[in-house]
Amino acid sequence: MKRKAKVLLEECVACGSCVKVCPRGAIQVVKGMYANVEPELCVGCMACARACPASVIVEAPAEMEGAS
Amino acid sequence: MRKKSIRSIFDYTWVFTVVYFGLGFFNILFAWLGLICFLIPLYGALFQGNKAFCNRYCGRGRLFDLLGGKLGLSRHRPAPLWLRSKFFRYGFLVFFMAMFFNMLWGTWLVFSSARELRVAVKLMWSFYVPWGWAAGSGAAPWSLQFSYGLYSLMLTSLLIGLGVMWLYKPRTWCVFCPMGTMTQWICKVKNGNTNEMHKKA
Ligand code: SF4
Numbered sequence: 001m002k003r004k005a006k007v008l009l010e011e012c013v014a015c016g017s018c019v020k021v022c023p024r025g026a027i028q029v030v031k032g033m034y035a036n037v038e039p040e041l042c043v044g045c046m047a048c049a050r051a052c053p054a055s056v057i058v059e060a061p062a063e064m065e066g067a068s
Numbered sequence: 069m070r071k072k073s074i075r076s077i078f079d080y081t082w083v084f085t086v087v088y089f090g091l092g093f094f095n096i097l098f099a100w101l102g103l104i105c106f107l108i109p110l111y112g113a114l115f116q117g118n119k120a121f122c123n124r125y126c127g128r129g130r131l132f133d134l135l136g137g138k139l140g141l142s143r144h145r146p147a148p149l150w151l152r153s154k155f156f157r158y159g160f161l162v163f164f165m166a167m168f169f170n171m172l173w174g175t176w177l178v179f180s181s182a183r184e185l186r187v188a189v190k191l192m193w194s195f196y197v198p199w200g201w202a203a204g205s206g207a208a209p210w211s212l213q214f215s216y217g218l219y220s221l222m223l224t225s226l227l228i229g230l231g232v233m234w235l236y237k238p239r240t241w242c243v244f245c246p247m248g249t250m251t252q253w254i255c256k257v258k259n260g261n262t263n264e265m266h267k268k269a
């Protein structure tokens with residue numbers, strides 16, 4: 001099944017480390033509160049999850065994509 | 069394209085961090101410039117409701133990206149759960165603010181001549197490192213005391229940041245950085261509850 005990145009919003013520290021590494025520009029920090037994945041753009045490479053210092057990006061099936 | 073080129077310029081703000089610590093090594097009065105790292109993110113959070121400083125401009129964040137990321141000085145392990153917990157993050161913020169006000173108190177004591185100027189950098193809030201060569205001449209003792217205090221805070225937090233950069237992931241310091249925690253908290257208060265925001269999005 002196709003998988004995409006999903007941010008655990010309550011745990012995100014809004015540092016933006018994920019934004020910088022996303023090859024698709026699919027992840028943005030929303031109003032200084034948390035990062036949000038744009039499901040249409042995400043290709044599930046998980047580069048964001050590897051960079052995330054808070055380890056709050058997980059892989060999720062495409063239909064649950066985006067954020068929790 | 070234009071957006072990309074602007075972004076790449078900000079990738080080099082780590083230079084300011086290196087220059088800041090370099091200048092403070094020779095003349096401690098340059099430590100005052102460190103206030104920029106407090107005022108800009110606070111302005112962004114309070115008046116613009118964002119963390120643009122963290123997300124794009126912060127020299128320290130870029131420095132960790134460079135050293136831990138590009139130069140490979142990081143083990144790239146997940147940080148332990150306790151370090152990422154809200155309890156630790158807010159606890160460290162409270163501790164850091166207490167140390168900041170303690171530093172202001174020390175400055176006041178020197179200003180009011182109740183205490184002598186200490187020409188030393190205090191690392192990890194405990195160890196005095198003699199730093200007399202950077203005191204220069206002519207500056208008011210209280211101003212020098214503030215400089216030593218702020219430089220001590222900046223250097224201590226940099227060393228902690230470098231330590232966790234190597235142990236865990238490059239930007240691990242950003243998980244519990246007091247400015248990062250404070251500005252995110254301000255943004256949450258200003259912009260609304262996380263879940264409500266997401267439902268609206
Ligand atoms: S999984 Fe890859 S494409 Fe998707 S948001 Fe993360 S870095 Fe971007």
Ligand code: SF4
Pocket residue numbers: 007011012013014015016017018019029034035051052053054055056057
């Ligand atoms: S890197 Fe992790 S903690 Fe930082 S903004 Fe992205 S999802 Fe949030």
Ligand code: SF4
Pocket residue numbers: 015109121122123126127128129241242243245246247248249
């Ligand atoms: S969390 Fe702290 S160190 Fe990290 S980018 Fe923000 S202000 Fe800089």
